[in-house]
Amino acid sequence: MNIEEISAKLSWLPPSVSRFIEKRMKKIPSVKKMIDAENEKTMQVLEHSSKPYANKFEKHYALPSSGISRDRILDEIKTMSDLESGRWKDGYVSGGIYHGDNEHIEFLNKVYALQSQSNPLHSDLFPSASKFEAEVISMVANMHGKGTFDHNKNVCGAITSGGTESILCAMKSYRDRAREERGITEPEMVMPLTAHAAFDKAAQYFGIKQVKIPFTADYTVDVKAVKRAINNNTIVIVGSAPSFPHGTFDDIKALSDLALKNKIGFHTDCCLGGFVVPFAEKLGYNVPVVDFRLPGVTSMSVDTHKYGYAAKGTSVVLYRDEELRSHQFFTSTDWPGGLYFSPTLAGSRPGALSASCWAALLSMGEEGYLRATKSILETADKIKAGIKEIPEIKILGNPVWILAFASDTINIYEVLDQMGKKNWNLNGLHKPACFHIALTLRHTQPGVAERFLRDLKESVAHVKANPGSKEGLAPVYGLASSLPFRGIISDILKKYLDVIYKV
Numbered sequence: 001m002n003i004e005e006i007s008a009k010l011s012w013l014p015p016s017v018s019r020f021i022e023k024r025m026k027k028i029p030s031v032k033k034m035i036d037a038e039n040e041k042t043m044q045v046l047e048h049s050s051k052p053y054a055n056k057f058e059k060h061y062a063l064p065s066s067g068i069s070r071d072r073i074l075d076e077i078k079t080m081s082d083l084e085s086g087r088w089k090d091g092y093v094s095g096g097i098y099h100g101d102n103e104h105i106e107f108l109n110k111v112y113a114l115q116s117q118s119n120p121l122h123s124d125l126f127p128s129a130s131k132f133e134a135e136v137i138s139m140v141a142n143m144h145g146k147g148t149f150d151h152n153k154n155v156c157g158a159i160t161s162g163g164t165e166s167i168l169c170a171m172k173s174y175r176d177r178a179r180e181e182r183g184i185t186e187p188e189m190v191m192p193l194t195a196h197a198a199f200d201k202a203a204q205y206f207g208i209k210q211v212k213i214p215f216t217a218d219y220t221v222d223v224k225a226v227k228r229a230i231n232n233n234t235i236v237i238v239g240s241a242p243s244f245p246h247g248t249f250d251d252i253k254a255l256s257d258l259a260l261k262n263k264i265g266f267h268t269d270c271c272l273g274g275f276v277v278p279f280a281e282k283l284g285y286n287v288p289v290v291d292f293r294l295p296g297v298t299s300m301s302v303d304t305h306k307y308g309y310a311a312k313g314t315s316v317v318l319y320r321d322e323e324l325r326s327h328q329f330f331t332s333t334d335w336p337g338g339l340y341f342s343p344t345l346a347g348s349r350p351g352a353l354s355a356s357c358w359a360a361l362l363s364m365g366e367e368g369y370l371r372a373t374k375s376i377l378e379t380a381d382k383i384k385a386g387i388k389e390i391p392e393i394k395i396l397g398n399p400v401w402i403l404a405f406a407s408d409t410i411n412i413y414e415v416l417d418q419m420g421k422k423n424w425n426l427n428g429l430h431k432p433a434c435f436h437i438a439l440t441l442r443h444t445q446p447g448v449a450e451r452f453l454r455d456l457k458e459s460v461a462h463v464k465a466n467p468g469s470k471e472g473l474a475p476v477y478g479l480a481s482s483l484p485f486r487g488i489i490s491d492i493l494k495k496y497l498d499v500i501y502k503v
């Protein structure tokens with residue numbers, strides 16, 4: 001019997017039982033050998049796909065004895081960038097690069113070059129960094145309802161390195177506030193099963209128990225189950241607007257009302273929606289209110305480096321008031337290195353990224369974001385209409401511009417593999433098996449939506465005619481989602497990270 005057959009036989013086991021069996025099984029030498037062999041096989045597939053430069057460029061295991069010429073270094077980097085950019089420039093990639101026009105990128109690069117030495121940790125040396133950051137936070141806070149009611153006049157925030165850090169900061173703030181004000185030593189967060197993995201990371205890093213709530217038939221969190229899950233240790237409820245996997249909006253109003261009633265925090269994860277929802281609302285699209293206009297919302301994560309069209313490496317975490325934000329801040333008053341204080345997880349930070357974020361927001365302006373949002377939403381509508389003509393494929397839930405595709409009749413991972421062969425880089429998801437495309441400005445270019453639909457139609461036809469492929473990543477996806485032993489999957493992922501760090 002191989003791992004696939006074992007997993008098929010044991011997939012009905014509850015997670016706690018399979019964790020117990022897994023630990024025992026790994027101690028049996030023959031089973032361990034079989035797992036290692038499977039791991040090795042998977043690693044070979046992954047290593048091959050993640051190291052395309054293995055034989056193309058010189059490898060540097062240690063410092064060169066004398067410096068290599070700058071021209072040669074620049075040449076090599078340019079060659080790699082050129083090899084990598086075609087796919088996303090032509091709109092074959094889900095999410096990832098959200099703007100991507102040459103002129104926009106060159107403008108951000110100029111700003112970066114002007115500010116490359118700036119470090120917001122030294123606000124005395126770089127007051128420009130403080131100005132950029134304070135103004136970015138203010139602009140984003142105003143987009144999300146700051147000052148529209150008395151209850152949200154004090155909305156404030158911080159700049160972080162990305163959505164994950166924004167979420168980590170918010171969860172840490174809730175944990176520390178609950179410990180200080182309510183004496184909670186075993187904090188719990190109630191979150192949708194579909195909320196981003198950054199919340200799992202926050203739970204692991206900060207010792208917060210997660211209570212994960214399943215979704216209903218429309219792929220939004222079951223609000224009644226959230227209500228039942230709240231207890232005296234609950235420090236925060238989480239909702240996504242929208243979620244990464246299926247692009248659907250949890251019922252933020254109902255969730256934030258629950259939080260308000262129970263006097264606990266509520267975090268809207270608006271990493272994906274932060275620069276789309278406010279403009280979609282202004283354009284008259286039917287999108288829900290998910291921000292500080294709802295009195296129960298106490299924090300939000302809004303990614304400037306996604307649909308804010310800033311360079312990679314910035315996000316904004318917003319709080320209802322400074323008191324809640326203060327639990328995020330770190331101070332050290334007795335360190336021989338002097339009085340030390342920093343707002344986020346990092347110490348020194350790239351001021352150039354804050355500067356280019358500020359520049360992106362200013363250069364886009366409200367008009368630019370409205371235009372961008374309109375074209376993305378129109379592209380989404382075009383694809384949604386086209387999918388109706390592919391009966392084997394269905395869209396999960398009622399998403400707006402992040403569309404997850406599944407099938408009741410064919411293996412969706414085999415379709416994903418076929419799309420890969422046609423140059424597409426889409427996100428394979430599981431539980432349930434599906435893949436998604438996060439539509440960006442790259443997909444609004446003429447002909448891209450049509451090409452996506454045509455390629456999808458052809459991929460579906462191919463899989464229908466040739467089902468059960470054992471090639472590509474489809475079997476790996478299938479196994480990864482069905483295997484009850486999640487520790488084995490976790491080991492594989494850690495080994496993959498080892499592979500990535502191999503020269």
Ligand SMILES: Cc1ncc(COP(=O)(O)O)c(C=O)c1O
Pocket residue numbers: 161162163164165196198240242243244269270271272303315
């Ligand atoms: C809804 C949501 N939240 C959080 C994140 C994490 O953001 P980042 O990858 O910038 O850390 C993502 C990333 O895609 C996301 O989609």
